Amino acid sequence: MEVLRVFKIGGSVIEKVENLSLFLDKFEKVPGKKILVHGGGKSVSQMSERVGLPVKMVDGRRITDADTLEVVKMMLAGVINKNIVSGLQARKANAIGMTGADANVILAHKRPKVKGLDYGFVGDIDQVFGGTLRSLIDLGLLPVLAAMTHDGKGQMLNTNADTVASAVAVALVNYYKVELVYCFELDGVLKEITDPTSIIYEIDKTLFEGYKSSGVIHKGMIPKIDNALLAVQKGVASVRICNALKVDRISHQPYTTGTLIH
Amino acid sequence: MEVLRVFKIGGSVIEKVENLSLFLDKFEKVPGKKILVHGGGKSVSQMSERVGLPVKMVDGRRITDADTLEVVKMMLAGVINKNIVSGLQARKANAIGMTGADANVILAHKRPKVKGLDYGFVGDIDQVFGGTLRSLIDLGLLPVLAAMTHDGKGQMLNTNADTVASAVAVALVNYYKVELVYCFELDGVLKEITDPTSIIYEIDKTLFEGYKSSGVIHKGMIPKIDNALLAVQKGVASVRICNALKVDRISHQPYTTGTLIH
Numbered sequence: 001m002e003v004l005r006v007f008k009i010g011g012s013v014i015e016k017v018e019n020l021s022l023f024l025d026k027f028e029k030v031p032g033k034k035i036l037v038h039g040g041g042k043s044v045s046q047m048s049e050r051v052g053l054p055v056k057m058v059d060g061r062r063i064t065d066a067d068t069l070e071v072v073k074m075m076l077a078g079v080i081n082k083n084i085v086s087g088l089q090a091r092k093a094n095a096i097g098m099t100g101a102d103a104n105v106i107l108a109h110k111r112p113k114v115k116g117l118d119y120g121f122v123g124d125i126d127q128v129f130g131g132t133l134r135s136l137i138d139l140g141l142l143p144v145l146a147a148m149t150h151d152g153k154g155q156m157l158n159t160n161a162d163t164v165a166s167a168v169a170v171a172l173v174n175y176y177k178v179e180l181v182y183c184f185e186l187d188g189v190l191k192e193i194t195d196p197t198s199i200i201y202e203i204d205k206t207l208f209e210g211y212k213s214s215g216v217i218h219k220g221m222i223p224k225i226d227n228a229l230l231a232v233q234k235g236v237a238s239v240r241i242c243n244a245l246k247v248d249r250i251s252h253q254p255y256t257t258g259t260l261i262h
Numbered sequence: 263m264e265v266l267r268v269f270k271i272g273g274s275v276i277e278k279v280e281n282l283s284l285f286l287d288k289f290e291k292v293p294g295k296k297i298l299v300h301g302g303g304k305s306v307s308q309m310s311e312r313v314g315l316p317v318k319m320v321d322g323r324r325i326t327d328a329d330t331l332e333v334v335k336m337m338l339a340g341v342i343n344k345n346i347v348s349g350l351q352a353r354k355a356n357a358i359g360m361t362g363a364d365a366n367v368i369l370a371h372k373r374p375k376v377k378g379l380d381y382g383f384v385g386d387i388d389q390v391f392g393g394t395l396r397s398l399i400d401l402g403l404l405p406v407l408a409a410m411t412h413d414g415k416g417q418m419l420n421t422n423a424d425t426v427a428s429a430v431a432v433a434l435v436n437y438y439k440v441e442l443v444y445c446f447e448l449d450g451v452l453k454e455i456t457d458p459t460s461i462i463y464e465i466d467k468t469l470f471e472g473y474k475s476s477g478v479i480h481k482g483m484i485p486k487i488d489n490a491l492l493a494v495q496k497g498v499a500s501v502r503i504c505n506a507l508k509v510d511r512i513s514h515q516p517y518t519t520g521t522l523i524h
Contacts (some may be wrong), residue, residue, distance in 0.1 A: 010266075050313055051312055051313060051361050056318040067400070070341055073340040073341045073345075074309075074336035074337070074341055075336070075340070076340075077339065077340045077344050077359075078335040078337070078338075078339045078340025078345070079332055079335045079336055079340070081339070082335050082339050082361060082363060082410070082418050083335075083418075085363045085364055085411045086363045086416050086417065086418050087416050089363055089366055089412060089414060089416070090414065090415050090416035094365060094366055095363075095364070096360070096364045096365045097339075097360075097361070097363075098359070099344060099347075099359070099365050101313070101344060101347045101348045101351055101357075101359075102347055102357070102358045102359050102405055103356060103357075103358040103401075104351055104356055111421075134399075135401050136401075139365075139394075139401075141365055141396050147517070148344070150348045150351060152350050152351060152352065153352050154349050154352035156345075156346065156348050158346050219388075242434040
């Protein structure tokens with residue numbers, strides 16, 4: 001089967017125009033079929049503050065009330081998505097910006113209260129329509145997905161970008177050999193956060209358990225790798241966590257960047 | 263040839279959620295292939311004020327400086343586009359939201375200074391790729407176009423929604439029998455603005471000259487009808503100016519609403 005790579009970017013890579021431009025230069029160089037999923041949480045927080053909305057986070061997760069959802073639409077589906085799409089078009093990649101509502105590619109439901117806590121308009125994914133994404137890719141298009149979903153009843157929902165990326169990757173395993181690539185600021189998962197050269201090159205289920213129990217891998221990286229291992233279990237060929245600005249190396253053999261999860 | 267209808271909405275129809283919902287109920291009832299083009303100027307002005315940006319208009323046209331362009335991305339490509347798309351999905355119409363940058367459907371260039379006046383990031387259309395829109399429609403999708411274009415070099419541009427709609431209609435005349443439908447708040451072009459029943463049912467080039475010289479048609483309606491007559495000249499089968507909330511009547515034979523321009 002043909003290789004399709006699903007990339008996820010977020011954080012400082014997309015918030016600063018200069019960084020985004022550097023990333024797109026590298027991303028454009030990766031050959032083959034691609035999908036790009038993006039978040040944009042910082043810009044949502046910044047715009048929320050600018051319009052006087054309180055930013056509510058619980059355990060690093062955003063409480064998306066109705067007003068905040070409008071800001072998510074503005075920044076993710078509006079500003080960031082169109083910055084990426086126009087930037088890719090300038091590099092002759094035929095990008096098409098989407099949310100999960102567009103062409104109904106990702107159906108979700110509003111998350112029920114968790115121990116009495118209402119996350120607001122946050123969507124938990126029910127289904128990704130991989131066939132629709134494949135039809136768009138077959139037209140020569142490169143889907144650029146803002147991390148938003150919808151409930152099919154007219155409600156847009158805010159959804160974690162890592163989760164969108166893995167769900168999209170899994171939905172395409174019947175059509176492609178899917179590689180999932182999480183791009184971030186570092187060269188990979190590090191053994192020592194203060195030592196950028198201490199990259200863990202490989203993680204599998206057994207190694208992960210070891211790293212977790214010894215405390216080498218902790219905090220926010222745990223759900224990311226849980227997600228990755230789940231994607232592998234569901235048929236994704238590999239998951240890589242690597243530096244957004246070195247993403248062009250992803251197609252090199254042997255790989256020279258990032259942490260491989262398999 | 264099969265009929266394709268290109269609808270344009272703007273103004274109060276899309277700014278208020280209740281009105282948008284009423285419009286979408288009617289729009290969904292129009293059978294056949296469709297494209298929807300939308301503006302959203304009022305919401306751009308409101309959000310500009312909210313974030314402390316001065317709204318600059320000259321002769322009813324917005325001066326789109328860099329900060330205002332961000333607001334246009336937020337409101338048109340973000341909020342309004344996704345409200346429409348999720349609303350259509352709820353009505354089982356498979357909408358896909360786009361700007362001219364997405365799938366590179368509309369290329370434009372930044373308007374040069376007009377008599378020393380810089381309109382800012384405003385795009386004058388160079389080309390609409392009708393074949394791409396047709397490919398999407400052939401997938402069963404209903405393109406919902408926010409009135410933004412791009413220059414192919416990474417710059418998004420603000421473009422008048424009436425102009426986008428007519429350019430899109432003209433670009434599709436080789437593939438479909440195209441009908442262009444401008445939706446607004448009134449039942450048609452009126453002879454007497456104070457008399458909602460004084461609808462002008464038909465306008466052609468000769469009648470238009472008469473209405474202009476007698477002052478019956480004036481101001482903002484003149485460029486709209488100029489645009490419409492130009493579209494007809496370029497192969498669009500008909501142009502109709504009608505009430506957004508009666509748009510379901512458009513497919514009735516004989517037509518029972520609006521002004522027909524042919």
